[in-house]
Amino acid sequence: MFQQDNVGQKIKEYFKAQGISQRQAATMLGVTQQVVGSLLNGKSFGKRMAAKWHEVFGFNPAWLVTGAGDMFETEDSQKESTAKKNVADGADAVASEVLRLITTGELYPASVVKAKDELIAEKDKEIQRLNRELGALRNELGLRDKSTLQSAHAGAGAEVLAELKQ
Known part of the structure; x- marks a missing residue:
């Protein structure tokens, strides 16, 4: 709030030096005297109001909003x-x-684009081939795991039968 009070005070001093009353400023801005008075007494400037004051009086809009920087650009x-x-x-x-x-x-000439498109198509075919090969290998591995499990179960069953016969 201190910066806004400082902004308002500096504007009051500027208006006094220029011989501009709050009523005249309000008329120039197309607002009421109460709006001008509240801004000069510490109410924060919004972006739109700062833009209007910049347009009419030339004040730096960033200074009006933040209180930082120069009063005029x-x-x-x-x-x-x-x-x-x-x-x-x-x-x-x-x-x-x-x-x-x-x-x-x-x-990029059409020939360069065409060559790149052909290279992409070749790489895509290679990826598809490798994916098929990977799928086949996974399938084969799954079949081997099943046969290993079945033979282990079959071997265990044979051992149990042998023990029962004794």
Whole structure:
């Protein structure tokens, strides 16, 4: 709350130096005098209200919301904002162009794509063959386990019969 009080106090000082009353500020912002008064007396600025105050008076919206930084956007912060926008716009343009080149076959010729597709198909066939071989080996192992168990049971039965005959 202290930062918001500080923001409000600094705005009051600015308005006084500029000869702007709360009523005039409210008219310029298209809000009531009570809204302006509550913001100047410590109520937190929301993003929309900060954007409006930025638009009308030029205050730094981040400063209005947080109380940190400069009251007005400096030339450096404006340059940084412009630079970020330019980088984002440039990245979007590059991504769009790469997608266009891929789609039209200019970046990866159709022959390269076809060769890669054929290689993938070959590897897929090899995987299917290996899976079949693995299944056959598992089946054979299962049959061997069953025959081992049956012969062990049969041998045990023969021993029991031999003992009974004695």
